[in-house]
Each structure stands twice: as C-alpha cells, then as structure tokens.
Amino acid sequence: MSGILPWALAGNDRARGDGGVLIYLRKARETLIHGVLLLCALVSVATTLGIIFVLVHQSIPLFREVSPWDFLTGTRWAPLLEPRSYGVLPLIAGTGLIAAGALLVAVPIGLCTSLYLSEYAPGWVRQGGKPFLEILAGIPTVVYGYFALVFITPEVLRRVFPQTEIFNGASAAIVVGIMVIPTISSLCDDAFRAVPRSLREAAYAVSATKLEVSTRIVLPAAMSGVMAAILLALARAIGETMAVVLAAGMTPKLTFNPLESMQTMTAYIVQVSLGDTPAGTIEYHTIFGVGLTLFAITLVINLLAQRVLRRFREVYE
Amino acid sequence: MSVAATLFRPRLGRRRWLGIVFQALCLVAGLVAVAILVLLLVHVAGQGWPLVSWRFLTSPPSQLDPENAGIWAALLGTVWLMALTALIAVPTGIGAAIYLEEYARRGRFMQVIHLNIANLAGVPSIVYGILGLAVFVRWLLGSRSLLAGALTMSLLILPVIIIAAREALRAVPKSIREAAYAVGATRWQTVRHHVLPAALPGIMTGIILALSRAIGETAPLIMLGALTFVRFAPGQWTGEYSFTPAGLWAWLTRSLDSQFTALPIQIYNWASQPDDVFRRLAAAAILVLLVVLLSMNALAAGIRAWQQRHRMW
Numbered sequence: 001m002s003g004i005l006p007w008a009l010a011g012n013d014r015a016r017g018d019g020g021v022l023i024y025l026r027k028a029r030e031t032l033i034h035g036v037l038l039l040c041a042l043v044s045v046a047t048t049l050g051i052i053f054v055l056v057h058q059s060i061p062l063f064r065e066v067s068p069w070d071f072l073t074g075t076r077w078a079p080l081l082e083p084r085s086y087g088v089l090p091l092i093a094g095t096g097l098i099a100a101g102a103l104l105v106a107v108p109i110g111l112c113t114s115l116y117l118s119e120y121a122p123g124w125v126r127q128g129g130k131p132f133l134e135i136l137a138g139i140p141t142v143v144y145g146y147f148a149l150v151f152i153t154p155e156v157l158r159r160v161f162p163q164t165e166i167f168n169g170a171s172a173a174i175v176v177g178i179m180v181i182p183t184i185s186s187l188c189d190d191a192f193r194a195v196p197r198s199l200r201e202a203a204y205a206v207s208a209t210k211l212e213v214s215t216r217i218v219l220p221a222a223m224s225g226v227m228a229a230i231l232l233a234l235a236r237a238i239g240e241t242m243a244v245v246l247a248a249g250m251t252p253k254l255t256f257n258p259l260e261s262m263q264t265m266t267a268y269i270v271q272v273s274l275g276d277t278p279a280g281t282i283e284y285h286t287i288f289g290v291g292l293t294l295f296a297i298t299l300v301i302n303l304l305a306q307r308v309l310r311r312f313r314e315v316y317e
Numbered sequence: 318m319s320v321a322a323t324l325f326r327p328r329l330g331r332r333r334w335l336g337i338v339f340q341a342l343c344l345v346a347g348l349v350a351v352a353i354l355v356l357l358l359v360h361v362a363g364q365g366w367p368l369v370s371w372r373f374l375t376s377p378p379s380q381l382d383p384e385n386a387g388i389w390a391a392l393l394g395t396v397w398l399m400a401l402t403a404l405i406a407v408p409t410g411i412g413a414a415i416y417l418e419e420y421a422r423r424g425r426f427m428q429v430i431h432l433n434i435a436n437l438a439g440v441p442s443i444v445y446g447i448l449g450l451a452v453f454v455r456w457l458l459g460s461r462s463l464l465a466g467a468l469t470m471s472l473l474i475l476p477v478i479i480i481a482a483r484e485a486l487r488a489v490p491k492s493i494r495e496a497a498y499a500v501g502a503t504r505w506q507t508v509r510h511h512v513l514p515a516a517l518p519g520i521m522t523g524i525i526l527a528l529s530r531a532i533g534e535t536a537p538l539i540m541l542g543a544l545t546f547v548r549f550a551p552g553q554w555t556g557e558y559s560f561t562p563a564g565l566w567a568w569l570t571r572s573l574d575s576q577f578t579a580l581p582i583q584i585y586n587w588a589s590q591p592d593d594v595f596r597r598l599a600a601a602a603i604l605v606l607l608v609v610l611l612s613m614n615a616l617a618a619g620i621r622a623w624q625q626r627h628r629m630w
Contacts, residue, residue, distance in 0.1 A: 026503065029505070030503050030504060030505055033505045034416075034420060034504075034505075036412065037412045037413070037415055037416035037420055038416055038420070039412075040408075040409045040410075040411075040412030040413040040415075040416060041412070041413040041416040041417055041421070041430060043409055043413065043472075043475065044413060044430065044433055044434050044437055044475060044476065044479065045430065045433055047437060047448075047472050047475070048433050048436070048437060050448055050452060051440065051444060051445075051447075051448050054447065054448055054451040054452060055444075055447065058451055108346065109346045109349055109350055111346075112342060112343040112345075112346030112347070113343070113346050113347040113350055115343050116340070116343035116344055116346065116347050117347070120340050120343060120344070129347070131618065132351070133350060135354065135611070135614065136350060136353075136354055138526075138529060138530070138533075138610060138614060139357070139533070139607070139610070140532075140533025140534070140535065140581055140584075140606065140610070141533070141535065141536075142533065142535045142581045142584050142585050142588070143357075143361070143533070143584070143603050143606070143607070145585075145588065146361075146584065146588040146596075146599055146600070146603060147357050147360065147361075149588060150360075150364075150588070150596055150599075150600075151356075151357075151360050178350075178353055181350055185350075207327075209332045209333060209335075209336045210336050210340070211332070211335055211336035211339045211340075212332070212336075214339070215339075232439065235439055236439075238441070239440070239441025239442070239443065239444070240441070241441070241442065241443045241535070241536035242535045242536055242581075242585065245536075245585075246585070246588055246589060266441065266443050266536070269443055269446075269447070269540070270443070270536065270539055270540070273446075273450070273539060273540050273542065274539065279455060287447060287450075288447065288451075291443070291444055291447045294441060294443075294444065295440065295441075295444050298439060298440065298441055299436065299439075299440075302435075302436050302439040303436065305439075306432070306435060306436075
C-alpha cells in the first residue's frame with residue numbers, strides 16, 4: 001500500500017486500472033487533485049474578501065472618531081498634528097489633479113501612437129512597436145520617481161517656471177503619464193485592429209483619405225475600447241504610489257497649482273507607514289480609511305472599464 | 318447640375334495635406350515615447366555607471382560613508398524575496414488557472430471568479446501592502462519578516478500569473494485533450510502529460526513577466542516596514558549553523574523570519590535623500606535593477622519567439 005500511494009499520487013502510469021485498489025486510488029487521486037486546484041482558485045476570492053474585510057474592519061475606529069460624511073467632505077487633512085482634522089478632500093484633490101495631468105500627457109501620446117501603429121506604420125514597426133512600448137510599462141515606478149525628482153523638475157520644469165517647488169504635482173503628473181502610455185496605446189491598438197477591414201474599405205471606396213478613415217471611421221468604431229483604455233489608465237494613475245511619493249511631496253493641501261507640493265492618498269499611506277506608527281492609534285487606522293477610499297474609487301473605475309470593454313467585444317466578434 | 322454636385326467640393330489638395338500633417342503628428346507622438354525612454358536610460362546610465370563596480374555590488378549600505386556604500390544586502394534581499402515569491406505564487410497561480418480552464422464548469426460562479434481576478438489585477442499595489450500589513454505582519458506572523466514580504470508579493474502577482482496561464486492553456490487545441498481522453502486518460506493525466514507541457518512556454522513567459530513586475534514593486538514592501546535600515550542580508554551563514562538537517566532548518570527559519578531590504582527599497586531610500594552623492598548611488602542601483610529587468614524581458618521574448626518556431630500544433 002505504502003509503495004503504491006506515492007506512485008498513484010504522482011500520476012505514474014503504473015497505477016493502471018486493472019486492479020480494484022488501483023482504480024480506487026486513481027479516483028481518490030483525481031478527487032484530491034480537483035480539491036487542491038479548487039483551493040488554488042479560491043485564493044483569489046479569499047484575497048478580495050480579505051482586502052475588503054481588512055479595510056472596512058480596521059477603519060471602524062477611525063469612523064468612530066469622525067463620521068464618514070465629515071471624512072469625505074472635510075477640507076483639512078491633519079491627522080498627525082494638533083488640532084487634528086480628518087477631511088480627506090485635500091488628498092483626493094491631490095490624487096485627482098495628478099491623475100488628470102497624467103491623462104493629459106498619456107491620452108494624446110498613447111492615442112496617436114496606437115493610431116500610427118495600427119493605421120500607418122509599416123509591418124516591422126507594427127511588430128516591434130508594441131513590445132517596445134511595453135518596456136515603458138515594465139520600468140519600476142520608483143525609477144520614474146527618481147527621474148521626476150532628479151531630471152524633470154530641475155532640468156525641465158524649473159527652466160520654464162523658475163518658481164516651481166522641489167516637490168511638485170506637475171513632475172509627478174508627467175512621469176505617471178509616461179508610465180500609463182503603454183496601457184492606453186496597447187488597448188487602443190487592440191481596439192483599432194478589431195475594427196473590420198470592410199469598414200475601412202467602404203470609406204476608401206467613396207474616396208475618403210487616410211486621415212478621414214482614421215478619425216471618422218476607425219476611431220468612432222473603436223470608441224468603447226478607447227474609453228476602456230482611458231479608464232484603466234486613470235485607475236492606474238490614481239493608484240500609483242512611488243513616483244508620486246518621490247516627486248509630489250507630502251504636503252496635503254487643497255490647491256490647483258501644479259507647481260506646488262501636494263499629497264495623494266497613496267503618498268499619505270506611505271508617509272504614515274514610514275513613521276512606524278504604533279498599531280491601535282487613530283493615525284494607524286487612518287491608513288485603512290484612506291486605503292478604503294482609494295480601493296473604492298479604483299474598483300468603481302475598473303468595473304466601469306470592464307463593462308465598457310464587454311460591450312465593445314460584443315460588437316464585432 | 319444636381320444639388321450634390323454644386324455643394325460638394327472635394328478640396329483634395331487640402332485634405333491630402335492635412336493627412337500628411339496628421340501622419341507626421343502621430344509619428345512624432347510615438348517618437349516622443351521612444352525619446353523619453355532613451356532619455357531616461359541615458360540619464361540613469363550617465364549618473365550611475367561610474368559607480369557600478371564589484372565593490373558596489375558586494376558592500377553593505379552605509380549612511381556615514383556613501384563613497385563605500387553598496388547594494389549587497391538589497392541584492393540578496395531581492396533574490397530571497399523573488400525566490401520565495403515564485404515558490405508560493407507559481408504553483409498556486411498555475412493550479413488556479415488549470416482549475417478555471419480545465420475543471421470548472423462554465424456558469425455564474427465562473428463569471429464571478431473571472432470578474433474577481435480581472436479586478437484584482439487592477440487593485441493598486443499599495444492596497445496589497447495594507448492587506449499584508451494587517452494580515453501577515455500584525456496577525457499571522459507578528460513580524461516584519463521576509464516571509465511576510467514574500468506572501469504579500471505572491472498575492473500581488475497571482476492575478477497576473479493566473480491570467481497569463483489561462484491564456485496559455487486556452488491556446489492548446491481541444492483535439493489534444495480529446496486524443497488523451499480517447500485512450501482512457503483521466504482528466505489529471507490529460508492535463509499533466511499533454512495540456513500542461515504544450516502550454517508551458519506561454520506560462521513561463523507569463524511567470525517571468527509577473528516576477529519582473531514584482532522585482533520593481535516598492536510600495537507594498539514599504540507598507541510592511543521594509544525600509545528600516547538593514548545592513549545585513551538575510552541568509553547570512555555563520556558558524557552557529559551546521560550542515561545537518563537541523564542546522565539547515567534553523568538557518569532557513571531564521572532567514573525567513575529576518576528583517577530585510579530589497580533593491581527598489583534601497584533605491585527609494587537613496588533617492589529620497591537630498592544629497593547628490595546618494596542620488597548617484599540611487600542611479601547606480603537603478604542601473605543594476607534595469608539590467609536585471611531587461612534581461613528578464615529579453616528571456617520572456619526569447620521564449621515567445623522559440624515557441625512560435627516550435628509550435629506543436
């Protein structure tokens with residue numbers, strides 16, 4: 001028995017089905033493996049439930065101190081110094097401003113790049129272009145943060161606007177924009193290629209130029225794919241951490257001046273965990289409150305993107 | 318003359334000209350992306366290359382003596398972290414993918430899991446850090462250890478591995494499975510001996526890309542408290558251990574439970590200091606990290622190319 005069991009579990013073919021015990025073992029093995037694989041699949045479900053549980057459960061002490069309404073509408077964020085105040089709006093404003101700036105950089109460049117790749121580029125550029133752009137997405141975000149702090153702010157922004165602060169939202173927005181270009185160009189490229197050739201040819205047949213085919217046929221036909229790409233890029237920009245921590249600084253304030261220092265939700269979470277706050281204090285629980293807000297925002301955007309994407313898939317397949 | 322003929326003016330010259338302008342604009346946009354990448358690489362190489370040396374790779378970090386600081390602790394920390402993460406995430410990810418592609422019946426439950434994995438892939442990495450802090454550091458393990466870091470990283474890259482492995486499994490033609498079933502193979506035998514080998518190159522590519530994402534992740538590790546100044550690398554072999562099973566076990570558990578630092582953490586640490594010396598150290602460390610990353614990407618691309626030439630179907 002003890003000699004057969006390992007063989008059977010290893011899936012060795014000596015566990016042939018000609019003996020009753022072996023058939024039984026083989027069935028047991030199949031069931032066992034089925035169970036193990038199911039457990040693997042359930043890890044992902046457990047992760048989601050774990051995230052939600054931890055964020056909600058650990059932010060309860062914070063919401064005993066401050067009501068969720070005051071948390072979401074308060075305009076002063078100062079949980080670390082007296083008088084304390086827990087209004088998350090400045091963090092949301094900082095996040096929103098940097099994410100919007102990032103899209104301002106990424107959408108035109110990403111969209112034009114993918115239009116070029118799918119409509120204009122010769123075959124070899126088309127083949128090589130996408131993997132090359134994906135290198136941009138593969139570079140660690142801490143490297144972009146370094147680049148913003150050491151190159152973009154002193155060598156670019158300060159040359160143009162001398163009043164720029166060392167930590168500023170603009171440099172963060174630029175590098176976050178650069179890093180989400182591949183998200184946009186890659187998904188848009190897929191969307192453009194999914195537009196049937198016949199649509200383009202019909203337009204050419206009534207003597208449309210390439211520009212007209214690209215902007216009036218291909219782009220509208222792929223619009224939902226483009227929208228999904230932009231939404232996913234937005235979610236990435238909102239959740240981006242290290243580049244923002246290094247480039248934008250740690251000052252939570254309601255400002256719309258991109259040349260000033262500002263703090264995002266992610267940067268605040270990092271700031272608290274750098275300080276080694278003891279567990280159980282309100283500061284510790286603010287991590288989870290802000291994390292919950294961040295998670296909720298990105299979840300809604302991601303779900304929206306998937307909805308849009310599903311609709312787009314139904315059109316031509 | 319019809320109405321259309323009087324209203325429609327082709328203006329072909331203008332339209333062609335506009336077309337050329339637009340094409341140039343799109344090309345320029347693409348080139349901007351390329352130019353930024355080149356600029357970044359040139360800048361980092363220019364700043365960091367003079368500092369990269371054997372001594373830089375094998376010295377411990379030092380706050381007091383930046384001239385002689387190195388990345389030994391960070392490098393070893395990253396190697397340990399990646400090895401453990403791969404050990405945890407790869408079997409789990411492949412197992413989950415096999416279940417979802419080969420075992421599960423299509424239905425509502427599957428739709429939920431599918432949506433769930435797609436969403437997990439979009440959860441900001443710092444949220445995984447928060448999860449790791451609450452669950453692994455505070456609750457299960459009670460320490461800011463290497464194991465906590467590896468578990469958190471595993472959860473982070475799991476959706477990436479599952480998605481890649483599922484795609485690779487889906488690409489294996491149905492006929493291969495049916496042939497195996499036809500000669501009496503069980504479901505697991507079919508998967509183990511026929512589907513998995515056929516999908517392996519695709520899965521490998523996915524794993525390498527997932528690990529290359531994990532290797533540069535900084536935020537979750539900072540959440541776990543990996544920024545504390547660590548001079549010594551985990552896994553230091555000292556005289557107190559012996560080459561017996563018990564000795565090796567003691568060494569392994571001590572290593573898993575030790576505090577650690579990692580390359581991206583070291584980069585952040587140096588980059589956030591205002592002194593120029595430290596920033597050049599950061600550039601040198603970035604250079605090392607990028608070389609590792611680009612070789613991983615090249616390996617993945619190589620496997621992909623090999624697979625396309627040696628397709629089994």
